[in-house]
Amino acid sequence: MDDLLTTQQAAVRAGVGPTAIKRWADMGLLPCVRTAGGHRRFRVEDLAAFLARQSTTQSDREAEATQDEDLVTLFLGAGTVQEVEGGLLVLRGQHGAWHRAAPVVGRALVEIGERWARGEISIIDEHLASERIQRAVSRLVEAMPVDGSGSSVVLTTPTGDDHLLGLALVELCCRERGLSTRWTGRATPPEELLRLLERGDTQIVAASASVASGDHDALDAWLRVVGPGCQRSGVDLILGGEGAWPEASGFGLRLRTFEELNAFLRGREARRGSRP
Ligand code: B12
Known part of the structure; x- marks a missing residue:
């Protein structure tokens, strides 16, 4: 890994902060590899190519910042759930697909978290915003019909992670690809999850661990129950979110971005389609 740059070194070369580097990497725009400890590393050539590709003009970037700001304002505002839903649909229209719009929503949520951490908004503002976003996303999900021929997720x-909005975005991406979805959400005992899988009507389990799931051992313990259960039931297990999922447990596929999720689902569809 001698020729690889750390996030900090890449940030210095690009003239931006480390958060921007991580964000580009997590959005799949800047290729990165992970160390055994899960840290991002960047090839010098990849960074150079990425920076050269940055043909976005200053005004494009300003437009993006304005869009982010508008979304935060919408989420924190006093509008109705339907207004949030409308704003999300406009965003989907601008980006062409939910897996491209979802990272923009994610950025707005992070910004809301930062405003709360800086004391600029209260916890109740954050709760009101999360609840309206969750409801708006549920309405969008339920408005997308599924015919039952796709896989079921x-x-x-x-255990212990109450952050559901990343998962809600995953659901949007799945539904857009025609998959049917069932939501067990937070606080599902892993043994109960396995009971559900034994019914035989699930093909994928998508788990989301937020950044608050920093306890590597707790995630490992969850995975050691759910991982073998998925294998026994022939279910694909995908692990997402910024949580500290163990890197080499042998269970589950670690996906970091919605682009990766979309590519995984597309690949699965192609394999299913090629079966006699
Ligand atoms: C909204 C929110 C809440 C809401 C959640 C409501 C809900 N319905 O989800 C509530 C109020 C419940 C909450 C509670 C808490 N929260 Co909170 N919360 C947030 C906030 C503002 C947004 C979280 C969120 O939805 N993010 C969505 C995205 C942005 O999160 P993500 O997990 O990184 O996922 C991204 C990708 O990885 C991807 N993704 C996610 N899952 C998957 C799955 C797959 C398969 C794929 C492909 C991709 C994918 O999607 C996302 C979008 O890009 C964050 C701020 C932040 N920086 O995230 C704080 C934050 C996560 N919370 C935090 C804290 C401390 C807490 C509490 C401990 C507060 C408390 N004292 O009670 C509790 C913990 C509850 C628990 N046991 O989990 C801290 C965590 C700090 C840390 N490093 O541990 C944060 C970072 C706030 C902060 N700045 O300090 N929170």
Whole structure:
């Protein structure tokens, strides 16, 4: 890994902060590899190519910042759930697909978290915003019909993680690809999840661990129950979010971005389609 740059070194070369580097990497725009400890590393050539590709003009970037700001204002505002839903649909229209719009929503949520951490908004503002976003996303999900011919996904969070909005975005991406979804959400005992899988009507489990799931051992313990259960039931297990998922447990596929999720689902569809 001698020729690889750390996030900090890449940030210095690009003239931006480390958060921007991480964000570009997590959005799949800047290729990165991970060390055994899960840290991002960047090839010098990849960074150079990325910076050269940055043909976005200053005004494009300003437009993006304005869009982010508008979304935060919408989420924190006093509008109705329907207004949030409308704003999300406009965003989907601008980006062409939910897996491209979802990272923009994610950025707005991070910004809301930062405003709360800086004391600029209260906890109740954050709760009101999260609840309206969650409801708006549910309405969008339910408005997308599924015909039952696609795979069925169960959406869940590992024990102790109450952050559901990343998972809600995953659900949007799945539904857009025609998959049916079932939501077990937070606080699902892993043994109960396995009971559901034994019914035989689930093909994918998508788990989301937020950045608050920093306890590597707790995630490992969850994975050691759910991982073998998925294998026994022939279910694909995907692990997402910024949580500290163990890197080499042998269970589950670690996906970091919605682009990766979309590519995984597309690949799965192609494999299913090629079967006699
Ligand atoms: C909204 C929110 C809440 C809401 C959640 C409501 C809900 N319905 O989800 C509530 C109020 C419940 C909450 C509670 C808490 N929260 Co909170 N919360 C947030 C906030 C503002 C947004 C969280 C969120 O939805 N993010 C969505 C995205 C942005 O999160 P993500 O997990 O990184 O996922 C991204 C990708 O990885 C991807 N993704 C996610 N899952 C998956 C799955 C797959 C398969 C794929 C492909 C991709 C994918 O999607 C996302 C979008 O890009 C964050 C701020 C932040 N920086 O995230 C704080 C934050 C996560 N919370 C925090 C804290 C401390 C807490 C509490 C401990 C507060 C408390 N004292 O009670 C509790 C913990 C509850 C628990 N046991 O989990 C801290 C965590 C700090 C840390 N490093 O541990 C944060 C970072 C706030 C801060 N700045 O300090 N929170």
